[in-house]
Amino acid sequence: MAISPEQRWLDSRASTEISPSEILSPIDPSAATFKNPSPPGGLAEYVRETVLEALPNDLTRMIYLASLRDCNSGMYLHPELSNQRGIQAAHGALRACHEQVFRRLLTTRLAEYVVQLHEYIRYTRGEILTVLKTWKSLQAYRATVPVSAVATSTELYFLNVAIALEVVDRQTTGGQQS
Numbered sequence: 001m002a003i004s005p006e007q008r009w010l011d012s013r014a015s016t017e018i019s020p021s022e023i024l025s026p027i028d029p030s031a032a033t034f035k036n037p038s039p040p041g042g043l044a045e046y047v048r049e050t051v052l053e054a055l056p057n058d059l060t061r062m063i064y065l066a067s068l069r070d071c072n073s074g075m076y077l078h079p080e081l082s083n084q085r086g087i088q089a090a091h092g093a094l095r096a097c098h099e100q101v102f103r104r105l106l107t108t109r110l111a112e113y114v115v116q117l118h119e120y121i122r123y124t125r126g127e128i129l130t131v132l133k134t135w136k137s138l139q140a141y142r143a144t145v146p147v148s149a150v151a152t153s154t155e156l157y158f159l160n161v162a163i164a165l166e167v168v169d170r171q172t173t174g175g176q177q178s
Contacts, residue, residue, distance in 0.1 A: 042093070043089055043090070043093035044096040044100075046093070048097055051064075052101070055123070056116075056119045057116040057119050058101050058116065059105065059113070059117060060120045060123055061101045062101050062144050063141075065144075066145075068094055069147075071143070075091050076094035076095055077091070078090050078094060081093070081094075098146045099148065102146050102149060102153075102157070106153055106156060108160070110163060110164065113161065113163070113164035114167045114168055114171075116164075117161075117168050118168060121168075128168075128172055129172065132169045136165055136169075139162075141158070141161045
């Protein structure tokens with residue numbers, strides 16, 4: 001019997017999951033330096049430790065990683081990492097991180113999506129009603145999934161984000177339509 005990528009990830013979750021014990025303060029992700037010639041555990045682990053752990057949650061990580069992906073080619077490009085380690089190495093590491101964050105979000109409870117959406121909005125320092133209105137209108141979160149994502153997993157993620165948007169909107173507006 002074949003094991004799905006999601007199940008394989010769940011089986012190895014204990015050894016690969018990043019579990020920061022506290023929410024870290026916002027920092028500029030591009031400020032990380034990638035000059036270490038041989039990071040232990042590989043380049044993807046190095047990216048997780050130097051860039052992604054500094055972000056407050058997986059939803060924020062998902063959006064950040066998607067922002068590094070070229071919409072035409074699907075290649076992940078990071079200004080420093082791609083130049084110092086090579087485009088293919090950076091692409092592979094960033095793609096692996098993106099897929100791992102996506103798989104983790106697929107196992108996240110809906111209530112946690114709401115918490116993560118609140119944290120993301122705080123992190124961006126955006127005006128909450130504007131962010132909610134824009135996200136609902138543009139549905140840009142649909143462009144944040146990894147290219148290799150399975151359609152059913154993608155739809156589950158979209159549904160969870162859309163419901164979280166509605167919950168945060170109702171919490172913010174007190175049940176009034178925004």
